[in-house]
Amino acid sequence: MEILNAFQYALSPYPMLWIFIGVASGIFVGAIPGLGGGMLMALTVPLTFSMDSTHAILLLMGMHVGSVSGGLISATLLKMPGTPSAMMTTLDGYPMAQKGQPGKALSLGIGASLFGGIISGIFLLALAPPLATFAHKFGPWEYFTMVLMALVLIASITQGSMLKGLMAATLGLLAAMPGLNESDGQLRLTYGFESMDDGFNLLPVLLGIFVMSQIIKDALQINKKGVGVAIKKGERIFPKFREWKQHTVNILRSSCIGTWVGILPGIGASISSMVSYGIAKTFSKTPEKFGTGHEEGIVAAESANNANAGGALIPLITIGIPGAPVDAILLGAMIMHQIQPGPLLFETNSPLVWSLMTGYLVANIVMFLIMVFSARFLAKVVSINRSYLIPIVFAFCLIGAYGPSNRMFDVWVVIGFGILGYFLDRAKFPLGPFVIGYVLAGIMESELRSGLQMSEGSFAPMITRPIAGSFTVIAFAFLGYSIYQEWRSRTRLSSEGLSTDA
Amino acid sequence: MASPSRTPKLDLSISGALVALSVFVLWGTKEIPPPFFDPIGSAAFPKYTAYIIIALSLAIALRASLALRKPNSPRKKSFREEPLLAISVVITSALYVLSMQWELLSFRWATLVFIFLLSALLSKFEKRVMIFSAIIGIVFGFGGQYLFTEVFYMDLPQ
Incomplete structure (x- = not known):
């Protein structure tokens, strides 16, 4: 019954309007290389303070769904993924567009995105309620070990070096330390500056890491331009049923992979599309065609990255752990709107949870319709001059950071974290673990301290309690496996180097 | 990995x-x-x-x-990077913030000047971009002030 009421609510005019605005702006921003969903969401959060909280969350979620899908357009037409999650789409989307079939490439991607989103939405509706019930069993040690596992997982699975992933997550934890400690009301690491008493607030940190660092990068790479492919007049973009039918297995498999990777705490859509692309290639009858404009490649990448968005909502709603870096913004927005995600949310704010889940499904359908009917227009937008965008985006940053607190200190935090984020990104430190570490630091510390009080200073419950023990074992197993993988890869590379030298 | x-x-x-x-x-x-x-x-x-x-x-x-x-052959980029532009973005942004923090300019005027100046810098003073950015600066500075204070009820530096 709740689900029907929620659908009725999500389809009513106001929520529908916010979903539409969210999805449309998400697609628009997602299509422009150098901008992204995280950036848009972080800039929008302060504007939602005067809104109804459910509408605000639906708007932000719509932006998330739209931006993941919008990345497809520039990936296909410019060979520049609008969002990192569309990276794998460029491998086959652009070659297909170059072969004179940009409309077909887009139609395959749009159709796959819709199915990926719908399938993960079904998983979300089916899995979130029982998982929330299960999470009722969690105590401080379970939460602490789960956050530990999430941080290890994101740092290990993230692209590039595991060491850098771990470092980024730890730096995120450290960034959350200064200011008033909520556990005992103690001020720490303020170094005598009154402005530091509140610490580094969530929004300025997110704006700095997601937006300011990207602005600096965009200015540095202002000469980077894609070689565009235009959509011919009269070329079909609406996907054909026959094409979908032909890719049923690929869509189902990639959507399941995307959803599953999304459920794993902290791992973003880029990993989903990479994994499902690789698996689609392995199972394909024509693996040699991958990377040359193959339909299966586009379908696998696009259905997985959209499915990831739905999967990532599951841990966010049920246990309050963001499933992907962008979900950290959604988590932050919920907290700012006095909504505490976690197992109790189903009891304390059940209508919001169900509206969010059904709204996610509606957002995917809205995304499909907007993409199909506006792809031609968006194809022109993708190459918009960044000289106009960069100053406007920073002005939005200033409003977003200054507006809620009326403190210029927060604007300096944006600039400071932007510079830090830029250098970390330049040195290939992933920014996702940083954001997740920052967002989860508070829970991690308070749960550890509560746990230690209960156990009188003993860390043994990390192992002796069954659920906490499982999380600890998974965390250490992952860490061990990643270290082994890194060592093996180094050994292989050095032996390859030796044989080349010989 | x-x-x-x-x-x-x-x-x-x-x-x-x-x-x-x-x-x-x-x-x-x-x-x-x-x-x-x-x-x-x-x-x-x-x-x-x-x-x-x-x-x-x-x-x-x-x-x-x-x-x-180990000898490392640097990867060649398909485009030329502009480190000076990146630095100028940070400096211009800092000056924009300082102008309001020291109460030299209000949000609307500071934004107008900032958008025009930074767009001009980024486009290397391309005439067309400068004209459009002046228009955008006026719209965003004055329109933004009205929108954010009157519609979204946010305080901006006066």
């Missing part, structure tokens, strides 16, 4: 800076009073974090110094 460091010099610099930051944090934790009702207190978490950062920095620095020994 794993790969040798592709940015060894930058890795070394960042590692050094992070070790210094960790030492600064450890020094800061000395000011925190000891725990009075729980076993670890407020200083423990920043301390553990700083120790982990030092350990990871040393590992990254070691890896980077090993990578520095």
